[in-house]
Each structure stands twice: as structure tokens, then as C-alpha cells.
Amino acid sequence: DTVPRVWVAIDTSGSVSELWLAAGLAELRYLLRAVAARVRFLACDAAVHLDVEVTEATDLTTLVKGGGGTDFCPVFAAAAAADEPPDLLVFFTDGDGPAPEQDPGFRTIWLLTGKGAHAPAPWGKALYLDAPNFAAA
Numbered sequence: 001d002t003v004p005r006v007w008v009a010i011d012t013s014g015s016v017s018e019l020w021l022a023a024g025l026a027e028l029r030y031l032l033r034a035v036a037a038r039v040r041f042l043a044c045d046a047a048v049h050l051d052v053e054v055t056e057a058t059d060l061t062t063l064v065k066g067g068g069g070t071d072f073c074p075v076f077a078a079a080a081a082a083d084e085p086p087d088l089l090v091f092f093t094d095g096d097g098p099a100p101e102q103d104p105g106f107r108t109i110w111l112l113t114g115k116g117a118h119a120p121a122p123w124g125k126a127l128y129l130d131a132p133n134f135a136a137a
Helices: 018-032 074-079
Strands: 005-011 038-044 047-052 088-093 105-112 125-128
Touching: 018 105, 038 074, 047 074, 074 088
Parallel strands: 005 038, 005 088, 088 105, 105 125
Antiparallel strands: 038 047
């Protein structure tokens, strides 16, 4: 029985607000609780700034770096170069940036947030999140 390899990438570019970053980290916490998987977390804007395997997300807020432009290609390049590529990549983003033209060959979910969010590539599955409402939590 194999444990799935899940990568979660969070777009930390300037177009993603702190509120949406918090929502992305909350989604990561839910994922970690819900599945028995090896989860690798990447924080990126136009470059990958953090790439760690995680078992809980409570301490990740302080590690999130970025704020520049957006380019999704470095995350997919890291996946292509990995000894064990992901079975699933969940990319939390507003979709504003270039992505590889070709499907990477593993399942990809674009978890889209923010006003005007759109899938940056025709491949993968696009899911849209409603605006976070932490006051209700």
C-alpha cells in the first residue's frame, strides 16, 4: 500500500492578499488532517522560496515568503526534477501568471481565490474558493 505524494504550492506573489494566504494555509491544515499522505509544501511567487515536507501547518505562516511577480513554472520544474514527483499538486493561487504549456503528467488542482481568479492553464482541474470569512470560524 503506497502513501500518496501530495504537493501543495501557495502563490505568495503581490497579487495574493494576506487574507487569501491565511485561507490557503487553512486549506493545507484541513488537507493534512483529512488524508494520510506525504505532503510537501512550496511557497512561491516567480521563484520557489520554501520547499519542505510537512505533517502540520501551524508553523508555516512565519515561513511564507514572496511578494514579487508570479510564475508557476518553477514549481512544475521542481516536480519534474524530483526523485519522487507528486501524485497530486494542489496550487493555491489567483491564477495570474504563466504556467507550463504542457500537462505535467500528474494530477493538478488549481485552487483559485480572489476577485477575477482564473485557471492559468487549460489542463488540470480548476476549483474556486469563496472569500474567506474567518470571523465566522
